[in-house]
Amino acid sequence: MSDAASSPPHALSLRIAHLYPDVMNIYGDRGNAIALQYRCEARGIAVEVVDIRLGDPFDPAAFDIVIIGGGQDREQRRIAEDLQSRAEALRAAATDGMPMLAVCGGFQLFGRRYVDQDGGTIPGISIFDMETRHPGAAVQRCIGDIVLTTPLGEVAGFENHGGRTYLADTQAPFGRVVRGYGNNAEDGGEGARTNNVIGTYLHGSLLPKNPAIADELILAALRRRCGEAVTLTPIDDAAEQAAHTSAVTAARRSPAIKKDP
Amino acid sequence: MVARLAGQLGGGCVLVTGTNGKTTTSRVLASILREARQPLLHNREGSNLMRGIASALLSAAGPSGRIAGSERMLGLFETDEATLPAAARTLAPRAIAFTNLFRDQLDRYGEVDSVFEFWRRALAGTPASATLVLNADDPSVAELAEGWSGPVEWFGLDAPEFATTSGGAFDARWCRECGGTFEYDLRYFAHVGYWRCPGCGRARVERPAVVARQITLSVESSMFVVDGLGAVTMPLTGLYNVSNALAAIAMARVLGIEDGPIVRGLAGVEAAFGRQETVVVEGRKLRLMLVKNPAGANQVLQLLGALARSADSKPLHVAVLLNDRFADGQDVSWTWDVDFEPLAQSLGRVWVGGTRAPDMALRLKYAHWPAAAAVEESPATLLDAILRDTSAGDDVFVVPTYTALLDFRGELARRGAVGEFWVHE
Numbered sequence: 176m177s178d179a180a181s182s183p184p185h186a187l188s189l190r191i192a193h194l195y196p197d198v199m200n201i202y203g204d205r206g207n208a209i210a211l212q213y214r215c216e217a218r219g220i221a222v223e224v225v226d227i228r229l230g231d232p233f234d235p236a237a238f239d240i241v242i243i244g245g246g247q248d249r250e251q252r253r254i255a256e257d258l259q260s261r262a263e264a265l266r267a268a269a270t271d272g273m274p275m276l277a278v279c280g281g282f283q284l285f286g287r288r289y290v291d292q293d294g295g296t297i298p299g300i301s302i303f304d305m306e307t308r309h310p311g312a313a314v315q316r317c318i319g320d321i322v323l324t325t326p327l328g329e330v331a332g333f334e335n336h337g338g339r340t341y342l343a344d345t346q347a348p349f350g351r352v353v354r355g356y357g358n359n360a361e362d363g364g365e366g367a368r369t370n371n372v373i374g375t376y377l378h379g380s381l382l383p384k385n386p387a388i389a390d391e392l393i394l395a396a397l398r399r400r401c402g403e404a405v406t407l408t409p410i411d412d413a414a415e416q417a418a419h420t421s422a423v424t425a426a427r428r429s430p431a432i433k434k435d436p
Numbered sequence: 437m438v439a440r441l442a443g444q445l446g447g448g449c450v451l452v453t454g455t456n457g458k459t460t461t462s463r464v465l466a467s468i469l470r471e472a473r474q475p476l477l478h479n480r481e482g483s484n485l486m487r488g489i490a491s492a493l494l495s496a497a498g499p500s501g502r503i504a505g506s507e508r509m510l511g512l513f514e515t516d517e518a519t520l521p522a523a524a525r526t527l528a529p530r531a532i533a534f535t536n537l538f539r540d541q542l543d544r545y546g547e548v549d550s551v552f553e554f555w556r557r558a559l560a561g562t563p564a565s566a567t568l569v570l571n572a573d574d575p576s577v578a579e580l581a582e583g584w585s586g587p588v589e590w591f592g593l594d595a596p597e598f599a600t601t602s603g604g605a606f607d608a609r610w611c612r613e614c615g616g617t618f619e620y621d622l623r624y625f626a627h628v629g630y631w632r633c634p635g636c637g638r639a640r641v642e643r644p645a646v647v648a649r650q651i652t653l654s655v656e657s658s659m660f661v662v663d664g665l666g667a668v669t670m671p672l673t674g675l676y677n678v679s680n681a682l683a684a685i686a687m688a689r690v691l692g693i694e695d696g697p698i699v700r701g702l703a704g705v706e707a708a709f710g711r712q713e714t715v716v717v718e719g720r721k722l723r724l725m726l727v728k729n730p731a732g733a734n735q736v737l738q739l740l741g742a743l744a745r746s747a748d749s750k751p752l753h754v755a756v757l758l759n760d761r762f763a764d765g766q767d768v769s770w771t772w773d774v775d776f777e778p779l780a781q782s783l784g785r786v787w788v789g790g791t792r793a794p795d796m797a798l799r800l801k802y803a804h805w806p807a808a809a810a811v812e813e814s815p816a817t818l819l820d821a822i823l824r825d826t827s828a829g830d831d832v833f834v835v836p837t838y839t840a841l842l843d844f845r846g847e848l849a850r851r852g853a854v855g856e857f858w859v860h861e
């Protein structure tokens with residue numbers, strides 16, 4: 176039995192907002208919501224995942240964690256406008272330490288802007304100081320298994336993006352590329368991190384096979400609610416670690432760091 | 437050269453395309469055409485790129501360059517979605533059947549929208565004398581009728597008892613004409629069902645020419661009623677295969693085939709490679725159910741759920757095999773778009789295999805499936821575990837991705853349970 180003072184209270188329930196799950200879901204992004212829910216429930220923490228769709232009322236202050244995935248170009252344009260209407264509230268929540276996970280297209284929209292191949296600009300919500308540019312259809316997409324080193328340990332996954340993301344000098348990346356392309360196939364950075372907001376191109380099943388990131392988000396949420404003394408009970412991660420190792424092994428089969436020619 | 441060879445075919449050419457069901461639809465249609473004594477030239481299962489179509493024509497022509505008996509011969513070509521523009525331009529088809537459009541191996545094809553654009557481009561190069569055979573239930577396929585000046589033969593399911601509320605992976609949410617959000621009176625899986633667009637008023641056609649109703653599914657067959665044909669039986673099961681059968685029936689009608697051969701062709705069809713193929717090993721009936729993408733996997737899981745709910749059912753023994761080679765899609769994140777959760781309460785033994793077995797095991801753990809009795813990358817060890825954990829007479833549903841199917845079937849062949857199978861492509 177862990178120290179009562181450091182365990183989350185039993186009646187505690189975390190609320191997770193899943194933004195545009197019906198649109199921004201092209202690469203199994205649902206897996207991240209499933210993983211957060213599973214890992215909370217395994218520790219006796221109740222979870223409510225609330226789907227926020229286009230036009231739905233949404234007050235970030237009523238939630239503990241926000242997640243958003245990636246979509247197809249046509250669909251992404253449509254949600255970008257809706258997201259703008261929530262930009263101020265999301266920025267305030269990010270500054271206040273709310274944990275968020277933005278993946279792939281969602282990650283791009285958390286930057287300042289997305290410039291498409293014809294030079295058209297889609298404004299982002301500027302949680303991250305970065306911009307994404309699409310180099311045009313003639314330039315290959317960044318597709319493949321990817322491994323990072325991050326302050327949370329080794330992270331493994333799969334990336335598939337046309338846009339190249341460039342961070343401002345003062346913007347921290349999420350990790351450094353060990354295998355794969357990363358943000359722009361040039362500078363070896365991957366993703367972005369500001370306070371408890373993580374942005375990354377590693378899509379779909381990021382959290383299930385990288386449980387340390389899932390737990391980081393959960394712990395940050397609990398600490399906002401119950402104070403810094405809260406800790407997480409360890410749970411059996413054998414299956415998670417095996418999947419992680421399997422993804423790292425898959426990435427090792429391809430060339431190390433990939434760059435644009 | 438391909439165009440010249442195809443030009444010899446007096447019966448012309450027909451093409452079958454779509455994300456899922458190409459192989460089975462082509463197979464059912466071939467069975468019907470054989471019953472109708474229609475001389476037939478077709479490509480090998482799965483060899484559905486231009487070179488597969490070319491090699492079928494070339495090997496029929498031989499060194500002489502003349503296809504023997506070509507005066508009455510019909511070309512039936514299963515065609516990859518991205519190959520359709522080239523195939524339509526080269527073969528000038530009499531008819532093209534479109535089964536459905538789902539997300540599929542995005543690391544190879546790009547986005548679902550790009551596939552739709554391939555199809556639009558293909559139709560722009562297709563003579564308007566061609567008939568489109570279209571799935572009325574899939575709004576992405578139905579959309580192809582907009583702007584098509586030639587004839588259309590619609591097919592669709594009338595099966596409210598199979599309606600689902602599960603989320604699944606929607607691959608068509610918005611109307612391409614007006615941007616409206618599709619609404620559904622009933623939905624079978626993903627975005628397939630009785631759809632309508634509140635924006636521009638487009639909707640599923642009310643009365644498709646070919647409709648299946650009163651559908652009953654068993655482990656080994658399906659029974660359904662089609663207007664004009666009465667009750668028909670087919671030794672393939674699952675709502676998705678009934679839809680494939682409708683595509684084949686609609687195409688057969690376009691080709692002027694009479695009802696008798698259609699009914700006999702449905703009854704006599706044999707399962708395609710790994711698609712509900714049953715292999716008996718030491719008395720266990722292994723039922724191989726290939727899955728290639730979230731929509732296909734959801735359909736197989738819905739079928740297993742329906743079988744589990746049937747009156748005399750026992751807990752299901754299921755092996756799931758996930759590979760990440762090129763032909764499977766190297767990105768395994770699609771498994772998170774598959775609804776494994778509803779089956780969790782209906783399971784007996786579970787095994788997990790394939791090159792990414794640990795990823796699959798984790799997906800199933802998070803879907804609250806019973807702990808796998810084995811997580812084995814090696815097909816031989818996996819098969820040993822299945823045999824160890826079951827008894828003669830047991831059914832085992834084996835759900836593999838494409839190359840995992842080849843690996844597993846290879847192991848079955850080594851043990852003499854099935855013939856060797858060589859894949860060209």
